[in-house]
Structures are given as structure tokens and as C-alpha cells.
Amino acid sequence: MQNATTVIEEKLKSREFIGLPALMTLAFNGGDLSPVGDALVSRIKEDARDANALLDLAIIMIMRGDPKLAQAMQALAIQTQPVFHYSRPAMPVKIRALAVLGPGDLMANSPFEFLIENQPVALDLLYITLTQGLPKQIPDHDVLIVAIGESDANQALLAYLDKELALWPRPVINRPAAIGRLSRDITCAQLAPIPGVLMPAAMRVTRAELEECCRPGELARPLSSQLEGVDYPIIIRPIDSHAGTGLARIENLGDLTNYLVNSRSDLFFVSPFIDYRSPDGLFRKYRIILIDGIAYVCHMAISPRWMVHYLNADMLDNEAHRREEADFMASFNSGFAKRHGAALQAIYIRSGLDYVGMDCAETQDGQLLIFEIDSNMVVHDMDSAGIFPYKKIQMPKLFRAFAELLAKRCGKVL
DSSP: OHHHHHHHHHHHHHHOOOHHHHHHHHTTOOOHHHHHHHHHHHHHHHHHHHHHHHHHHHHHHHHHHHHHHHHHHHHHHHOOOSEEOOOOSSOOOEEEEEEOOOSSSTSSOOGGGGTTTTSSSEEEEOOTTTTTTTTTTTTOOOOEEEOOOOOOOHHHHHHHHHHHHTTTOEEEEHHHHHTTTTTTHHHHHHHHHSSEEEEOOEEEEHHHHHHHTSSSGGGGHHHHHHTOOSSEEEEETTTTTOOOOOOEEEOOOHHHHHHHHOOSSSEEEEEEOOOOTTSEEEEEEEEEETTTTTEEEEEEEEESSSSTTTSSSSSOOOOHHHHHHHHHHHHTTTTTHTTTTTHHHHHHHHHHHHEEEEEEEEEETOOOEEEEEEEEOOOOOOOTTTTTTTHHHHHHHHHHHHHHHHHHHHHHOO
């Protein structure tokens, strides 16, 4: 995208909504958000109802790890002005898109703003809540995109929106009801019958149920009696957690006891641990996006650790791993996508979504191991062109495919 600093400076001067891509790109590349935050605070002091400044400052506060302050600013911004126009460098606009979002952190909604970079798409962001709902005046648009992600917290909002969009006069990308079925426990049941796909059962377990396993002596219950035959090692995470927050591998009763002592959550997903190491002892994790049934690769992370995320893998410092990722992307259509073509198509159909992502791996016996299916995975092109030149070839393909999906649904030609 255009230099993030330049974009931010221009939008600060014009008092436009800066938005997530420019702010995150600046932070991602080691830039200082403090001057931006100071400028936004000054604007809010001048005008407490400056919704653009409030929402931009809320984004910065989320990235800085201050969720309470961010939530308050975001709520005030949405209450003041539910619609935010995401403007970009001038180019002919062929599609007017309206994305519907809900309140929450950066994982609460799909960041579709990243996907329309350098595409002839204008985007308005419409925030709704259960108390405000859809406003009477809706921005004109050719296609509506549901950006609200699946979570327990969002289920009621998705149900409300599903009813409102039942007879919507414009095409809708990603129906809310289908998004609502993306919870880990429902998804693993949906995918279980697909040949060549392995997604370990995710069971909802309360703290009380787990604590029964940790009681001393005869009062303790074996783990298998609590979790339908599952035994150690297990994977545990709080409900609605993302990006590895609260995720742990539990090897024994002592691990489980320590985990519960250090966790503040009361409801968890528990799954069997699947060892997906490659023959060389390394773990490889892929992020794949399905757009209109076609698979596109976003990244491949390689790590000696089982809990793999692209940011905690050593991709930045390991040239050999980057070469492997580049080769994987170059051969994706004839390799990975071909090997798992039938499975990927079945996942797309069963999801019922136009656009859906997955984090996955391959087991040593060749199965497609699914960690998560979601509609709001972060997809971006912020990586350095000097270090990751191959991504500057791959990511525009995905962005173009998304724009073509919008065009197809609303009968436009790009």
C-alpha cells in the first residue's frame, strides 16, 4: 500500500478516518504510533464527537494492549457515527461495498480493508450493535459484506443480522447464519465426514468440570470420564480466544492444575493433541483462504515449536525457511491445492461461505489437518518486499480474486 506514514499524515490533516491498514502497517514495520495518538487526542479535545478520531484512537489502544479504554472510545464513536468511509488513493471505483461490523477487538471482525488495496472498490464500514441495530439510512452500495466474526459474544448479533438480511435488496457476501456455525465444536462435526480431512473434536468444558479432574485422592475423576474418552496430551484454550492466547498443551494432571490456577476463564475448548511434525522434526502450518471455492495461500510458517504462528516462527531470520515458503507458494496450485483439492472443495461447500479461511497442516500420512476455520483471519500485504519478494507476487492474486468475487456477485465487470 502507499507509504503508511504519508497516508496517515494526509488523513490527519483532512480529518478523515485513517483505518486499520495504515495504522497496523506503521506499527508492523516498527513505526511510532505515539505522534498519531497525540494528534487524535488533540482532535478529540477540540471535538468530543469526532467519531473518526475516536475510532482510530480505539484501534491504536487495542494494538497497545489497553482494551478497556479502546472499548469505551469505540462505543462512543459507533454511537456518534455508525458509518465510516474507508478512503484510499484516487482510482476509478467500479464496485461500492458496504461491510457490516460489530464492536470488539481486532479479531471481532474480518479486516476486509486490507483486501481492497489497489482494487477498484470503495468501502464503507457500518458498525451495528444489538441496541442500535441497522440505521434507517444505509449507505448506497452494490454488495454487502458481513464482516462480523464468529464468537460466543457475537452469536446474538449474527442472529439479528441474519433476519435483517433475509430479503436484502443487494447481494450479500458471507451470510451471518453460516458465520455463526464456525465455532470450533460445530466445525469439527461438520468436517468429520470429509475424506482426507482431520479436525480433532473440540469439546466445550467448564472450569468446574476440569477442576473435578484435579481434586486430590479418590475425589478426582479421570480426564477420560470428563471428556468423552479423550486422554493426555490435550490442547486447551479459552472460548473466543485467538492467536494462541491462553492456548496450551497439557501433558498430565499437574499441567492441568497449573493451567487452571493461572487462567481466569471459566469456559474452554479442549481437543486431543495431534503431533503434526514433518519427518525433519519441524512443524509447518499454512493459512489458506477459499474465495468462491478457489484456494489461495497466504503464508506458510515453519517452526520447531508445535504452537506455530507466523509472527513467532523464525521466518524473518531464516532464509532457508523463506525459500521453502516461496517454493510452496509457487507450486501451490500443482502441489498442495491439487493434493487436497476434493477436501478443500468439500470444506468450501460445507461452510456455506463465499469467503472463508483456514489454518491447517499436513499429517505424515497425508491428511489435511484443520486447526481452525474462520471468516475473519488477518490477510495482509505488509511484509517487506526486500525480505519476502514472493509475497508481492502471491498476495495481489488473492486480493484480485476477492474483488472479482464482489464483481461477480453484483454483476459488475472489473
